[in-house]
Amino acid sequence: xxxxxxLYEEIFQYLPLGLFVLDSKCNVIFWNEWMVEKTKxxxxxxxxxxxxxxxxxxxxxxFNNAVEQIQTVASPQVLxxxxxxxxxxxxxxxxxxxDYMQQHVEVFxxxxxxxxxxxxxxxxxxxxxxxxxxxxxxxxKLEEESYHDALTAIYNRRFLWEYLEQQIAQAKRGNYxxxxxxxxxxxxxxxxxxxxxxxxxxxLTSFVNLINGTVRSSDVFVRYGGEEFLLIMPHTxxxxxxxxxxxxxxxxxEKIHANFIGYKSTCSAGLSLWKPKNPVSSQELVDLADKAxxxxxxxxxNCVVF
Amino acid sequence: xxxLTTIQEDALIEICNVGMSKAAKQLSILLNxxxxxxIPKISLLDMQHxxxxxxxxxxxxxxxxxxxxxxxxxxxxxxxxxxxxxTLLTQSVIGITPKLTEKEAKACEQEAVLExxxxxITSCMSAIVNMISLHIxxxxxxxxxxxxxxxxxxxxxxxxxxxxxxxxxxxxLESAGKFISGSLLxxxxxxxxxxxxxxxxNLLKV
Numbered sequence: 065x066x067x068x069x070x071l072y073e074e075i076f077q078y079l080p081l082g083l084f085v086l087d088s089k090c091n092v093i094f095w096n097e098w099m100v101e102k103t104k105x106x107x108x109x110x111x112x113x114x115x116x117x118x119x120x121x122x123x124x125x126x127f128n129n130a131v132e133q134i135q136t137v138a139s140p141q142v143l144x145x146x147x148x149x150x151x152x153x154x155x156x157x158x159x160x161x162x163d164y165m166q167q168h169v170e171v172f173x174x175x176x177x178x179x180x181x182x183x184x185x186x187x188x189x190x191x192x193x194x195x196x197x198x199x200x201x202x203x204x205k206l207e208e209e210s211y212h213d214a215l216t217a218i219y220n221r222r223f224l225w226e227y228l229e230q231q232i233a234q235a236k237r238g239n240y241x242x243x244x245x246x247x248x249x250x251x252x253x254x255x256x257x258x259x260x261x262x263x264x265x266x267x268l269t270s271f272v273n274l275i276n277g278t279v280r281s282s283d284v285f286v287r288y289g290g291e292e293f294l295l296i297m298p299h300t301x302x303x304x305x306x307x308x309x310x311x312x313x314x315x316x317x318e319k320i321h322a323n324f325i326g327y328k329s330t331c332s333a334g335l336s337l338w339k340p341k342n343p344v345s346s347q348e349l350v351d352l353a354d355k356a357x358x359x360x361x362x363x364x365x366n367c368v369v370f
Numbered sequence: 371x372x373x374l375t376t377i378q379e380d381a382l383i384e385i386c387n388v389g390m391s392k393a394a395k396q397l398s399i400l401l402n403x404x405x406x407x408x409i410p411k412i413s414l415l416d417m418q419h420x421x422x423x424x425x426x427x428x429x430x431x432x433x434x435x436x437x438x439x440x441x442x443x444x445x446x447x448x449x450x451x452x453x454x455x456x457t458l459l460t461q462s463v464i465g466i467t468p469k470l471t472e473k474e475a476k477a478c479e480q481e482a483v484l485e486x487x488x489x490x491i492t493s494c495m496s497a498i499v500n501m502i503s504l505h506i507x508x509x510x511x512x513x514x515x516x517x518x519x520x521x522x523x524x525x526x527x528x529x530x531x532x533x534x535x536x537x538x539x540x541x542x543l544e545s546a547g548k549f550i551s552g553s554l555l556x557x558x559x560x561x562x563x564x565x566x567x568x569x570x571x572n573l574l575k576v
């Protein structure tokens with residue numbers, strides 16, 4: 065069976081995609097049924113008008129540039145949902161927090177006797193965006209409710225305070241000390257800037273793996289902040305605590321990061337001690353470690369202070 | 371092997387800077403960040419020389435976008451970035467997305483870099499052909515990630531009768547105080563290179 069012009073017309077009209085064609089003066093010369101249904105603009109009303117006329121509130125800049133490139137170098141243009149969200153403002157009330165249909169748009173050149181025409185193809189990706197948003201919200205919520213950090217899987221701050229209160233109560237009864245060490249990765253923000261956040265995540269995970277392979281089973285390791293970690297060492301005095309902290313510091317300094325050329329990893333650490341003869345609250349214990357860490361930074365980083 | 375004269379290089383740099391300034395304007399809107407792109411250097415050099423002397427290390431993965439060129443010029447335009455730096459381009463829009471899986475975050479980045487590369491390639495080529503009155507057609511943009519040698523090998527396979535010489539347009543993109551270096555390669559047939567240079571020379575005579 066030969067597909068004739070009539071059939072092509074039918075195919076274009078009923079594809080589940082937005083299709084419209086602009087002539088060299090950017091007037092609409094073709095407007096398919098999907099566009100009629102979604103925009104509520106009839107074909108007769110659309111033909112002969114520019115997109116700017118049809119949608120005065122539309123952000124024109126990127127779309128106009130895309131059409132200009134079609135006319136100049138006949139180059140297909142991609143207008144991604146990631147960067148643009150949508151091109152044609154089509155209200156959407158299906159999902160909360162998504163006011164307009166999210167679109168992946170591509171513009172293609174069509175040759176005609178009067179020059180290059182622009183075929184605009186619109187794909188509705190609202191469902192995908194909603195799904196992605198939902199998963200992000202769920203992941204956020206799970207992280208808040210759990211005791212574990214989503215990236216590194218070690219304990220998080222929520223766990224820390226509950227654990228430390230219990231541990232201090234036990235240490236009072238058992239008459240033993242608790243050493244607290246706060247680590248901070250030196251120049252981590254610079255590494256993030258130079259290599260990107262994905263690389264930053266890898267660096268954090270690498271540090272966690274190193275610590276997990278070094279500490280005792282009775283020690284508890286917590287992600288305290290972006291690049292700050294706390295190591296809680298029950299039954300440990302300040303001398304032994306600082307020895308362990310230094311061991312970790314040296315191991316981290318010696319670690320080679322093959323994927324991040326030029327990155328030299330070091331960390332700074334500050335220690336504090338809870339002892340029965342000088343009991344402090346959990347907040348005070350962490351604050352003291354933080355102050356010691358600050359001194360380590362002031363001393364030039366890559367050192368341990370207590 | 372021919373090389374660009376100083377005057378030819380200056381002319382091409384000026385033309386490409388015009389194109390890239392238009393690209394920068396588009397990117398500034400899309401990326402919610404002031405973007406500045408300039409072209410410090412353009413060279414006509416041997417492929418082997420480029421493979422041995424470039425801004426990329428041989429082992430790192432590059433992000434690249436390419437489009438095939440046809441009609442008055444035949445070949446391919448390939449825009450390459452360090453993979454890690456390509457991510458920086460999209461951070462201001464995608465942001466820190468620890469809640470997305472790595473696969474989803476990568477898909478967003480790739481989509482964004484594809485569009486960014488599309489804008490930069492077409493703006494630059496558009497400026498060149500407009501100035502020297504050539505007509506070209508570019509095909510759909512594509513995104514991929516490979517090491518440099520793999521990029522070259524895959525592109526060479528697709529471009530028939532390509533010249534051993536390439537036109538290298540070094541780009542420097544500034545966004546929020548960060549600098550991102552890229553390389554736009556024009557892999558063209560010998561006659562296309564001659565055509566392009568002839569157009570530049572005619573422009574200089576005017």
